[in-house]
Amino acid sequence: MASISLKNIVKRYGTGKAAVPVIHGVNAEVKDGEFIVIVGPSGCGKSTLLRMVAGLEEITDGTISIGARVVNNLEPAQRDIAMVFQNYALYPHMSVFDNMAYGLKIAKAPKDEIKARVDKAAQILELGHLLERKPRQLSGGQRQRVAMGRAIVRQPQVFLFDEPLSNLDAKLRAQTRIEIQKLHRELGITSLFVTHDQVEAMTLAQRMIVMNAGNMEQFGTPEEVYHTP
Ligand code: ADP
Numbered sequence: 577m578a579s580i581s582l583k584n585i586v587k588r589y590g591t592g593k594a595a596v597p598v599i600h601g602v603n604a605e606v607k608d609g610e611f612i613v614i615v616g617p618s619g620c621g622k623s624t625l626l627r628m629v630a631g632l633e634e635i636t637d638g639t640i641s642i643g644a645r646v647v648n649n650l651e652p653a654q655r656d657i658a659m660v661f662q663n664y665a666l667y668p669h670m671s672v673f674d675n676m677a678y679g680l681k682i683a684k685a686p687k688d689e690i691k692a693r694v695d696k697a698a699q700i701l702e703l704g705h706l707l708e709r710k711p712r713q714l715s716g717g718q719r720q721r722v723a724m725g726r727a728i729v730r731q732p733q734v735f736l737f738d739e740p741l742s743n744l745d746a747k748l749r750a751q752t753r754i755e756i757q758k759l760h761r762e763l764g765i766t767s768l769f770v771t772h773d774q775v776e777a778m779t780l781a782q783r784m785i786v787m788n789a790g791n792m793e794q795f796g797t798p799e800e801v802y803h804t805p
């Protein structure tokens with residue numbers, strides 16, 4: 577677990593005259609173990625902000641720290657984060673077990689430790705009976721749980737969720753939301769969760785960052801955000 581600090585974060589796509597400013601100086605301090613939802617309309621810069629924390633997008637100006645470390649110049653793999661995407665990004669030819677184990681195999685973790693961690697994640701996410709299946713033999717909700725399992729087994733300091741529920745139908749969305757809450761209760765990992773859905777934001781957030789047109793307009797608990805005079 578770790579705190580996350582965003583100091584004067586600015587993002588421009590492109591350079592010189594062609595530069596398009598999309599984030600205009602965001603400041604936020606996220607506490608150790610907090611579940612933060614970043615919410616706002618399409619195009620307001622949520623995903624760009626998340627991708628800068630992940631190291632998938634260069635920071636134009638400002639400082640991002642995870643725990644005590646400034647991560648501006650660190651590669652994604654060095655940041656101790658795990659990201660869950662909208663489209664799951666599972667390997668179609670690999671079993672559920674191998675999909676979850678992949679990152680640990682690359683990191684050359686011992687076999688018995690890989691098995692222990694995958695089994696633990698599968699237990700939390702109720703995937704134990706599906707470990708031999710291929711992604712195409714799973715429902716959408718099950719695929720998203722595998723994607724979360726793959727993130728958990730790496731035991732990251734920070735979870736980053738980029739609209740992970742938006743490809744699911746209403747029922748599965750509600751179920752997976754509960755799954756994510758349970759995960760956070762059990763593991764307490766500091767999380768940033770991006771969505772354009774206000775109901776989702778209110779349900780999941782301990783605090784929420786409300787973005788609009790590249791600015792952070794509010795940062796508070798759902799009560800604070802929706803009951804401002
Ligand atoms: P959100 O996640 O809130 O929908 P994004 O962070 O995806 O918003 O996008 C913020 C703004 O940045 C949008 O205007 C989008 O068109 C623009 N943008 C995103 N990616 C790029 C890119 N690679 N090059 C240029 N502009 C981009």
Ligand code: ADP
Nearest residue numbers: 706709710711712713714715716717718745748
């Ligand atoms: P969705 O409509 O959410 O994509 P599916 O209709 O694909 O769900 O799957 C419904 C159920 O059937 C799921 O529990 C899934 O695990 C199971 N299932 C789907 N395809 C296969 C398969 N090829 N072999 C075994 N079980 C499957």
